[in-house]
Amino acid sequence: MKSANYSAYIGLDVHKDTIAVAIASPERQGEVRFYGNISSAKDSVIRLMKKLIKLHEPILVCYEAGPTGYGLYRLLLSMNIDCIVVAPSRIPKLSTNKIKNDHRDAVALARLLRAGELVDIWVPDITHEAMRDLVRARSCAKKDTKVAKQRIQSILLRAGKIYEKKMWTVRHRVWLANQSFPLPSQQIAYEHYRQSLEQIENRITQLDQEIDRLLPDWSLNNLVNQLQAFKGVGRTIAISVVAELGDFSRFSNPKQIMAFLGLIPGEYSSGATVRKAGITKAGNVELRRLLYEAAWSYRTNAKVGNWLVTYRPDSVCQEAKDISWKAQQRLCFRYRSLVAKGKKSQVAITAVARELLGFMWDIAVTTQNQRV
Template sequence: MHSENIAAYIGLDVHKETLAVAIAAPERLGEVRYYGTINNEAQAVRRLFQKLQGLYGNILSCYEAGPCGFGLYHQLTAMNIKCQVIAPSRIPKSPTDRIKNDHRDAISLARLLRAGELTPVWIPDLTHEAMRDLIRARAAAKRDSRVARQRILSMLLRTDKRYAGKHWTGKHRTWLANQSFSQPSQQIAFQHYCQSLEQIEDRILQLDQEISRLLPEWSLCNLVCQLQALKGVGQLTAITLVAELGDFSRFSSPKQLMAFLGLVPGEYSSGNSIRPRGITKVGNSELRRLLYEAAWSYRTPAKVGAWLIYYRPDSVTQYSKDIAWKAQQRLCSRYRSLTAKGKKSQVAITAVARELTGFMWDIALAAQSPFSQQKQN
């Protein structure tokens, strides 16, 4: 139950064109009723909530996170109306509930909001959301690049054209440029595939330049810099982690962050039977991929790299360097220990990625940012 003196709980089922609205009375067993459907337009929303405020006074509203983003949240908070954006994956659902429609969803949200059984997501400010969109545009371009490369390789395989060396090196690209086909239609198709890849790679380069240009102006630039003290964490990895996770202080412990990223082991136990499972893999799969890539850097013995020695002392604090060195010693030893016991390298890397997340959490809380306090060196 919510501690505030809430007079009504408003559940909103949000779609591109409409909003389904339900209202729950504040009493535990009070009435929950469907109010109706309105157009998903700023003026209609303003009129509705002005009316609800006049009827009930202090109200709390919620809706599921989804493709409509946080525009409704920002509009309601600007009207001094409390609003929560709910994580869809954490909404309790009955296995016997076989009927789904807008008004039932709105009623369910209002009832669960009153019971305090919903989990809100973290809401980025407008500047942070804009940087996150830029990072996601770059990630989308990288996915397009992988698809374009696969199209080229698939066509070469179909036409029995093989390259003996490593793909996508300078020599391989020169070899690609010299390929010719007996059929003009195939030559045209191959040239279009290659031109498409060039355009995508140009787009990635432009996005990288824009990210580097805008990074110094971002309020979390220092946090990005501090995370790069860790071995295997480059600028792009650090920016992506900060853009997607935002407020590291919302995680009360490193274990909570690990669980949020789906890096903790699952379990399926009953009675005296305990059955551990693999990691849960909940949350952002792109962040897990980046952490796996960073974790591969810890296969080799720990050593003080050029980054920790030569990087500007006013950019990376001594505290971050100390944590980075501690992380190297721990994680390199951890990888060797697990592989020596016969664990597969993928299992060892997953364990390293999980512990690396904990060191990131420590550095992030110590970094100077709008979300956390500066820890003294």
């Protein structure tokens, strides 16, 4: 949170059509009043802010992150108004408060902003936001692919048609195309499922092409290349990690980024009683899944295999390669030692994924310092 002396703290409860506005005086026990509702149109926001600046300059504005995006944030910055976007999950709330409306939400935001109790999020630039939207769209399409394949397998299983060899290869797809059913209605349903899968795969191809087009203009393109130095971290995982986490330098140490993605152990302790729990599972579920996927590569012995030699980008610097090799040696040993102690493979992979994220942070900070 920015440290400055403000004459007023403005809380905005933002919706698609309206914005509820509340104003808190700078004094610790000062007045917090509800200003009213305005239209969310750009002109209305500009008129309101000009009026508030005349009355209270300087001001600090906040609103919750949500489906309306960051357009309001960028508009306020263009007017030289300090603004923060607040993480909704980190807003303090009373369990006894059973009344919720726009009026109360705006007043609560203004009061908490003045008290310094709100946690602001990192706001991406327009290019980064576009890349993140593309990555999320691709992730959704991959999930749709899984559903579409399951539907095809289900209708074939009901008809007693089973493919014994490896599935979804070129040979398997030829076999799928040659399948026929006794009733025309079943054939139509089957072809519908196949066409649906083909359409989804075409969408993924289009999204990959758009990601390739946007990647050179992305300020974090170099970081995407450097992260591919790691074993198990391909282009898709590297782009997804950078798109979701953004600027790694906002985390002062690896433990913060581990906690951000919910990879640290939970705890329920009181007095002399100490109870450990599983990981907190906070943050992005899909990103955590991708880290698990990469971590499975460290079950084998450490070596620079054909995958790293063939598919690692040429732009990977020597420092990133050194960190990658150090990570591979440690993580491969880490997995084997945990399994040897009787830990389940899923628990060991979680520990490997957590430390892999720490090594990613190391590469991000190292390469950034080199550019500076």
